[in-house]
Amino acid sequence: MTRLTMVEAIVQGLREEFERDERVFLFGQDIGKFGGPLQSFKGLWEDHKDSGRIIDAPISEEAIAAVSFGAAMRGRRPVFELMFSEFTPLAMAVFGSECGINYKTDGVLQAPLVMRTKFGTGPHRGHPEDFHSLFVHCPGVKVVMPSTPYDAKGLIKSAIRDPNPVVFCEHMALLHGRREEVPSEEYLIPIGKADIKRDGRDVTVVASGAMVQRSLQAATALASEGVEVEVIDLRSISPFDIDLILASIERTRHLVVVHEAWKTGGSGGEIVAEVAEKGHEFLDGPVMRVAPAHIPIPYSLPLEKAFIPDQDDIANAVRKTLARKRVSA
């Protein structure tokens, strides 16, 4: 057990999988001696450069993705990095084309690979765009987004072992943020399972990435008003844990969905739609979405701050759904 940052936890999980499975290789820009952007491969080159399984790539994102898919179909387990979510639309021709290799080949071929990508507003002042929702739309692709070091290690390991393409989204404000005890022994976080980060009886807030912490802060503030918020950390965005969400709103009867991606076409809309179809009868108030406006992410700090949901935005959404309780017949 050591206290690790999220990026250290990811690298530890990556290292464990790299060392236990010869099929794993790493492919991306500046992942060798440089150590990876934001130290996301730190130390691996020093210990494993002679393995031939850490490959620095040129700036050719579309090919990095396609080459990884090809190698995966031939039995390797690529972990490729497209640095920033901002760049991931360059890989869309490949994800859009393959869209379910397992299904399209009737199980003859699989593409077990991980695409690592960073996003999010934070101290780095660049590359904040969050395009994860694009990949949620692709059949056969999984999308995960950890919010804690512990979950990040367990999820990267599960992603590497998964027989499907997994998009692994790393929030840049979390990578070098809060440390947490992370076991050095083996554990996995299953993809598709959300986690209740805080129990509450009045409202369910479903959040992902950096929005989990902000939702917890909002929950603390609301507790002083006598409102108990249940915070669900989605962890896996596609597929997402609809069962846990339904079980939660059956108790709380209120739902707020929060993410940092644009509201329009964002993955949160899918959660709301599923709840409307499967759990409408549980709800006593309107479902609220807290997500940025459909505009490019503004640069200047005050503008950026206003753009990204904060704990007040989340708390206000909670108050709104509670204030507008449906009158029972």
Added chain:
Amino acid sequence: MSALPTAGVNSVANELLAGMIRGRALEAAVKTVSGFYHAALGEEAVIVGAFKALAADDVGLPHYRGAIVASLMRGATSRELLAGIVGKVTGPTRGRQRGDFVGKFSDTHFGLFSGTLGPSIGYATGSALAATLDGSNVATLVTFGDGTSNSGLLYESLNIASMLKLPVVFLCQNNQFAISMPAEKAIAGGALTKRAEAFGIAATLVDGNDAMAVYEACRTALAAARQGAGPHFIEARTYRAGGHWVSDPSAYRENLTPEILSAQDPITRLAEAMIAGGSLDEMALAEIRKQADAEISEAMALVQDDPWPEAGDVIATANAYAV
């Protein structure tokens, strides 16, 4: 291929000829059920020559045009390929995926998973990277059209293949048209081989209507790749004798006379050369055609009676994922 005549001094030429005749008969049958099929009429020498050059454990990724002919070369049956086109449950994916982009999937035969052109070139490069990491003796061949040759993925892949010295052969099946766009107009700067050479990749221009020439060029390039020489680029110049799809009126190009098409037809050319060389006679040629036609019509009759897939849980979301 078991039903082929083995007589003749040149068994490779025999197999190429039979492969082309069988492939053309297969495509002729497809045309009777799909007016939208993208036939490889006139381009069979490239497909058959290239895929004949593969060793059993080599990886081949075909261009969509002629993919089922390539699949036939790699051991798929005409019945399953036709069923794949029609969408019957006896097809290679039991109706899940259109049957004309690849034919029958296997771990050594795949390619396009959609009409998006370019990704299969990257997949081939990745296949070669896997072989290098595995330390195996597997070479990879990918074929693509002159249209795809202007896709950025080709150049990103050429660079990575050259940089990492990967065992992959890139073959452009240049049939002179990207739907309606003439290659001579679309490929600025002239020959594609010059583009490949700019990446430090050895390149060969070959007569794409000469099946033996394509076969030899591919065999040489694959052997060199296996021995660590790195990637190779081949441009096989051929000609699309039909429209982009079967019922395309091809109003964008001048009419070709039957005489011109016949003179450059790869089957006619190889058959005439073999007859002139004494390894084939008219009777043997007629027998190859007869056997191919019989095989395909028998397969088509079976496919017509084959069942359609039942939806059931095939359309359940969970099926998208491998478990």
